[in-house]
Amino acid sequence: MxxxxxxxxxxxxxxxxxxxxxxxxxxxxxxxxxxxxxxxxxxxxxxxxxxxxxxxxxxxxxxxxxxxxxxxxxxxxxxxxxxxxxxxxxxxxxxxxxxxxxxxxxxxxxxxxxxxxxxxxxxxxxxxxxxxxxxxxxxxxxxxxxxxxxxxxxxxxxxxxxxAAAQKYNIAIVLDTTASMTSPDPGGCTGYGSSPTKMQCALLGVQTLLKALQPCTSTSTGTNCTGFDGVSIFTYPNIPANKASQDTTCNGSAPTPVPYTAPAVGGTWTNPVSTSSTPTYQVTIGGTSGYGTNGYGSDWSSNNQTVGANGTYNNNSLLAIVAGAATGCKGMQAKGGEGTYLASAIYAAGSSLAAQALAVPNSKNAMIIMSDGDATSKSSQFDPSVNLTSTGLYPSAKDECHQSITAANWVSNNVPDTTVFTVAYNAGTSGTCSTDSPAITACSELQQMATVPSDFYADTSSSCPGTKLALPAIFGSIQSRLTVARLLPVGS
Structure with missing residues (x-):
């Protein structure tokens, strides 16, 4: 128990x-x-x-x-x-x-x-x-x-x-409007029918640039545009200030150019469009209510935002009209009448960029120079007031292609935060600039004008070495260089 x-x-x-x-x-x-x-x-x-x-x-x-x-x-x-x-x-x-x-x-x-x-x-x-x-x-x-x-x-x-836009850019386009630009485009650009002219293809390139630039700050609304990117176009030959409206009028006639002047190297920029007779390189100044700071326009978009694939241009923008982006407008036209001389237009554009950078804090500059490179103006094609040198030093009717190199390099080295892009349009490696000694080819000239080698482009009709692109694609690539990379949805 x-x-x-x-x-x-x-x-x-x-x-x-x-x-x-x-x-x-x-x-x-x-x-x-x-x-x-x-x-x-x-x-x-x-x-x-x-x-x-x-x-x-x-x-x-x-x-x-x-x-x-x-x-x-x-x-x-x-x-x-x-x-x-x-x-x-x-x-x-x-x-x-x-x-x-x-x-x-x-x-x-x-x-x-x-x-x-x-x-x-x-x-x-x-x-x-x-x-x-x-x-x-x-x-x-x-x-x-x-x-x-x-x-x-x-x-x-x-x-x-x-x-992804990183910051504001001031962009000066130095555009060829000589008689050769009235000839058919040899590079096969599309967008202007079966036989576009060189001028039409150049404007298509400008439209490609404008399409992706950011004209106004993201907070801009309605007609209130606080400028972000600003664009101005300089031409060679010179256009008289009192005839510039022929380019900024929808389907206006091509203004008759005047002999070349010689802006001072490093001179203070003053916008000459408001004068009645002074020749000017600047013919496209955006803005429906005036020419804007130093002639740089930001009003080409109808809604103040990036035009992109589905946006529309502001039909009242002088810049959109000149570029042929405004509805029903042919854009600026080439007429010629003077030879090719780039140096003076480059110095003028460089001075304007320096002034614009001071007026727009925290901005950078870009200059886009399009040319076949063969600068060969005669002494008679300079304004009588220009004191031409006989040594080939600017301004001179000798060594004109080397003067272009010197001018572009001066801009890269002396105008802060500026990149010079060059576009060889129908340029070659054979033949030389006939005013230059030692001899130089158009391709070599434009390559040396670019800030660094990767800033040089050649279109598909050029015989320059390296990768060649259609003219609109070149302007699109340059625009891309002004922004920064961004992430995408995977595989899109």
Whole structure:
């Protein structure tokens, strides 16, 4: 009986019954801890992998600003900033043995980017975007207990070479309006029927530029435009100030140019359009209510925002009218009558950029010079008031192409924050500038005028070395260079 009593008492005792539950909970808490540790580590690894893809894609498109770079070079640049072992964003702790997914990095033409006004001009004129896709298998610390020894992660990112406006730009376009611009375009540009003239194709290039520029600040509304990017066009030969309205009138006749003048190098810029007789290089001054600061207009958009693919131009904007962007307007026309001489127009445009930069704080400058490069004006085509030198030093009827180089280099070196882009239009490597000694070709002249080699472009009708693009695509590429790269929805 005593034994039975003791057994009964043992069975009925309450002490220690929590131990089985504790053992069970210990297993559960251990599992939760394993999940928290491994899942948390996986989340950190994923975000690191995604950031690595973003970095790699942005690095790749940064290289696209130099249109001479190949797809291979762009891919190598993107890979360099990836998490692949040995690259800049590798991490043995969180991203061991990360790898590119098959087919990536991919250099391609983004339709979303093209519709936003960023043309496919990189990698030989075929691309404007890069997509990077990576994968990594991350081992778990505790997941193996429940049959999950590793976690496979994937991430991707796409970037567009341009499109995010970084800051304000003042843009001076130095445009050829000599008699040669009335001849048919040899480069096959489209947009003006079956046989466009060189002048029409040049204006199509200007429209491409305006289409993607940001005219006003994002807070501008209605007719209130607080200027962001500003554009002005200088022509050679000179146009009399009292005849400039022929260009800024829809379907007006081409004004007869006058002999070349010689603005002082580094002289103070004053807008001469308001005078009645002084010759001027500046014929397109945007603005429905005046010419604007130093002749730089920002009113070409109907809603003060980027025109883009579906926007419209302001039909009352003088700049839109001159560019042929206003409804029913042919745009400015070339007439010729004087030879080609670039130096004086370049100095005038450079002085205006210097003045505009002072008037628009925190802005940068860009000058776009389009020419076939063969500057060969005769002494008789300079205004009698110009004291021509016989040594080839500006102003002179000798060494005119070398004067163009000197003028463009002066702008790059002396006007702060200014980039000089040059566009060789139907320029060649044979023949020389007949006024120059030593001899120089048109292609060489324009290459030397650009701030750096990647700032030089040649259209498809030129025989200059390197990548050649259609004229509108060249202006689109230049516009892209004035903005910064941005991320896109993956693969768009």
């Amino acid at each position: 005593s034994l039975c009593t003791k057994l009964t008492r043992i069975i009925e005792r309450q002490e220690g019954q929590v131990l089985p539950w504790f053992a069970l909970l210990l297993i559960l808490f251990g599992g939760f801890t394993a999940i928290v540790v491994d899942v948390g580590r996986g989340i950190i690894a994923y975000h690191m992998l995604q950031a690595s893809c973003d970095s790699a894609a942005m690095a790749g498109v940064q290289l696209m600003s130099d249109t001479t770079q190949t797809s291979t070079a762009i891919i190598n640049q993107a890979t360099l900033f990836s998490s692949v072992p040995g690259k800049y964003n590798a991490s043995n702790s969180f991203l061991p043995k990360a790898a590119m997914q098959t087919g990536y990095p991919k250099v391609y033409c983004s339709s979303m980017g093209s519709n936003a006004g960023v043309p496919c001009v990189a990698a030989g004129g075929t691309a404007n975007a890069v997509t990077v896709a990576q994968t990594v298998t991350v081992p778990t610390f505790f997941g193996g207990i429940i049959g999950i020894p590793s976690i496979t992660l994937k991430a991707a990112s796409s970037a567009l070479m341009a499109g």
